[in-house]
Amino acid sequence: QVQLVESGGGLVQPGGSLRLSCTASGFTFDFYGIGWFRQVPGKEREGVSCISNTDGSTYYADTVKGRFTISRDNAKNTAYLQMNSLKPEDTAVYYCAAGYANSGYCDHYGMDYWGKGTPVTVSS
Numbered sequence: 001q002v003q004l005v006e007s008g009g010g011l012v013q014p015g016g017s018l019r020l021s022c023t024a025s026g027f028t029f030d031f032y033g034i035g036w037f038r039q040v041p042g043k044e045r046e047g048v049s050c051i052s053n054t055d056g057s058t059y060y061a062d063t064v065k066g067r068f069t070i071s072r073d074n075a076k077n078t079a080y081l082q083m084n085s086l087k088p089e090d091t092a093v094y095y096c097a098a099g100y101a102n103s104g105y106c107d108h109y110g111m112d113y114w115g116k117g118t119p120v121t122v123s124s
Contacts, residue, residue, distance in 0.1 A: 002026035009118030020081040022096030033101030038092035050106035057103035
């Protein structure tokens with residue numbers, strides 16, 4: 001059974017940091033690119049960051065460049081999203097997904113498997 005389980009979300013003040021984790025099971029993690037997406041009510045799901053499974057190349061949305069860092073540990077079947085200098089506009093439900101991704105492609109249409117999401121709220 002394929003599972004992606006996100007953790008690490010929560011409430012943080014502006015300027016703070018959070019580290020999201022995504023633990024995978026039920027498929028060969030090394031064979032898949034990993035993406036982090038976020039969504040707020042009434043808006044389309046946005047690709048935040050992706051990391052390739054082949055060369056480790058990464059993609060970041062312009063809105064998070066320089067603040068967020070994606071990484072993966074294939075030995076632990078886990079991917080991470082380190083989020084620093086958080087802003088209120090980063091508030092959303094964050095989803096982890098597995099599929100096709102590289103430095104030039106990070107789109108929800110390319111993803112095969114999804115987690116259920118973890119909420120992130122940035123507020124004072």
